Amino acid sequence: MHTASTHTAPRIHLVIGPVGAGKSTFVRHLVQQHRAVPLNLDDWMATLFSPDRPDTADVMAWYVPRALRCLTQIWKSAEAVLNAGSDVVLEVGLIQQHQRDAFYARMGPWADTMVVYVLDAPRDVRRERVLRRNAEQGETFSMVVPPHIFELASDLWQPPGDVECAERTVVFVPMAER
Template sequence: MHTASTHTAPAAVAGTAPRIHLVIGPVGAGKSTFVRHLVQQHRAVPLNLDDWMATLFSPDRPDTADMADVMAWYVPRTLRCLAQIWKTAEAVLDAGHDVVLEVGLIQQHQRDAFYARMGPWADTMVVYVLDAPRDVRRERVLRRNAEQGETFSMVVPPHIFELASDLWQPPGDVECAERTVVFVPMAER
């Protein structure tokens, strides 16, 4: 697993540090649509966990409803992708460009582990939180599964949607006090 950098970001020293835009929220909250806006606004490089997982591993995904089997398959692949995404993000940041990360991190302990590996980039990050009522998100996911439009990367089965929704933990007071956190209203996505 990639750990925090030991170098000081050159752009940070010069006062023109590129930024990390971390977009979090439950499945179907509008993250992918919002990411496209951030990418254009900041001329940033998008890095999306679902895209990496779909490209690298979807053909090998177990065809089972047994959540234990699915999670045993999913978790190690996700961790490897996150390590590589962070390595890529560091290279983009070192080159002087912003990154927009849509990498899951739906639980607090996942975000804490991510923040711990950021090293000199921690102070350049803005966390954007998107959410919506579960019934609205469920309808969006069903529609996205059927239409497979611009923000589609893989089918999200109903049982995975429910599991991921149950796992979602919005940032609490401590996380918000330690980070720059922006709660994005539904009207802005």
């Protein structure tokens, strides 16, 4: 006798926003709420590459290819978790539209199971959070974000536009919920 399952299909919870917006704190809530597996690009980068990070002005030329390799492996891990029947929470950067478009294109059948959570805050609030996180190195700390990198990443941030919101399930998370 076949009975209907109450279990829903595994989902991707993609959390995006600029540096210092509260993503890591929000991710912890999502992980608990959905009993999901978190996959965080900064954690991978810190573990695999921080000891080798150059102290040069052009750290982005060093960072980008390593981040792309990590993203490839994170996606493979995410697919394995999804195929095993569990949700994943991805905190993997994707601050620019073209990066998200490329990510969405590689998701295949999982694209329909995704919820995109957008977190943002005023730049001065985010800057203060990052300075405090750098100093305290508490639970959500993975690596020091120097002021020039904070400013660069903040300048690159592109929130989802009308087309992305129309094509995806996008939730803008109010600051009070993080």
